[in-house]
Amino acid sequence: PGAGRKQYNLHFINTPIQLSDAIGKEPPLIDKYGLIYVIDEDMAAVKADPKKAIPLVIRANVYDCVDVLLTSEWNDDDFTNFQMSKINIHPHFFQFDNQASDGVITGMSYDQSMRSYVQFDKKMKDGHHVGLPVPMNAKLLKATKPGDTTVEIEMAHHSTPFHVGADIIVGIEVPNGKDARWIKSITPDPNKGFAKDHKYKITFTEGMTHAHKAGQIVSTEYVRYRWWVDVDVGLVFWHDHAFGATTWPHGG
Ligand SMILES: [Cu+2]
Incomplete structure (x- = not known):
């Protein structure tokens, strides 16, 4: 009885992503500032090989419960997240409880976006931190x-x-x-x-x-989302929607 549980531990990481192979004299195209989601068990291999940084697909059957733990290794910087790194998961085509599964970051909803768990210091200016405080x-x-x-x-x-x-x-x-x-x-x-x-x-x-x-x-700095698959919704797009304007062009 009850839904089948599929548990995934996901990390959002900042790692080089290879976008194309070398062709003739042209070297492979690599985004040195790639941003991508990886499953816990694959993280070390993806970090070691930019070719392995490919979009993550989460597969579930009707009546499964997808149980996702999300964390981030994307530290604050000055040129993509403006000292305010936060990431979430925004799956499209779902019916949301926006207090629990939508990845919301706005309004009076509980914050479901994460700061980096590998950040231990902070850019300071005039004795005060710049952007968000240390996680x-x-x-x-x-x-x-x-x-x-x-x-x-x-x-x-x-x-x-x-x-x-x-x-x-x-x-x-x-x-x-x-x-x-x-x-x-x-x-x-x-x-x-x-x-x-x-x-x-x-x-x-x-x-x-x-x-x-x-x-x-x-x-x-972690969030747990649970998605109940009531119907077959086919292929559903999902992405970061906390800092989309800068994470999307890099893979997020
Ligand atoms: Cu979205």
Whole structure:
């Protein structure tokens, strides 16, 4: 009973994309600033070979539930995202609950676009950050074992610390090795002032499934979309629609 679940962990990455093969004396055409979605398990191979950076197709059968976890490695820059990198997934031809599946970024809807989980610093000007602040990213200070309920972390400097009740992912960059957990408590308490050394001990409401190495990334920067396939809608176009004017020409 219930829908068949198809789960995909997707990353939006900034990587060279080969657009054509070499012909005669002409070298292959490569967009050095490619922007493309990849599935978790393929990310390393795509980064290593611009030929493998091809558009991602998500296939589902009628009555499936497509369960998508989306994250981004596209850092802030000055010439494409103007220090405000954000990406989402906007699938066309769907009936949306725009609070949960549309990739919205506007109005009073919950923000479903993501900042980069690999960004740990920020362009500053006159003592203030330019564009959006540093994303809420951290790194594990100590390795953890399966079943552990606490992590020791160092937040990205200048970022806002996590808060109690938030759900964060430990090991967000690890294919099939992520743990999403609710925060039960944080010490020192960020509500009484941020830690000068940016270091916090976090306790989760339940233990983690996987082992994690020191240095792995801990982040709030992910979104989970669920798409129920009620009817056969054929081929559906989808893309980033947070920064389309600059991501589309590069593949997004
Ligand atoms: Cu669109």
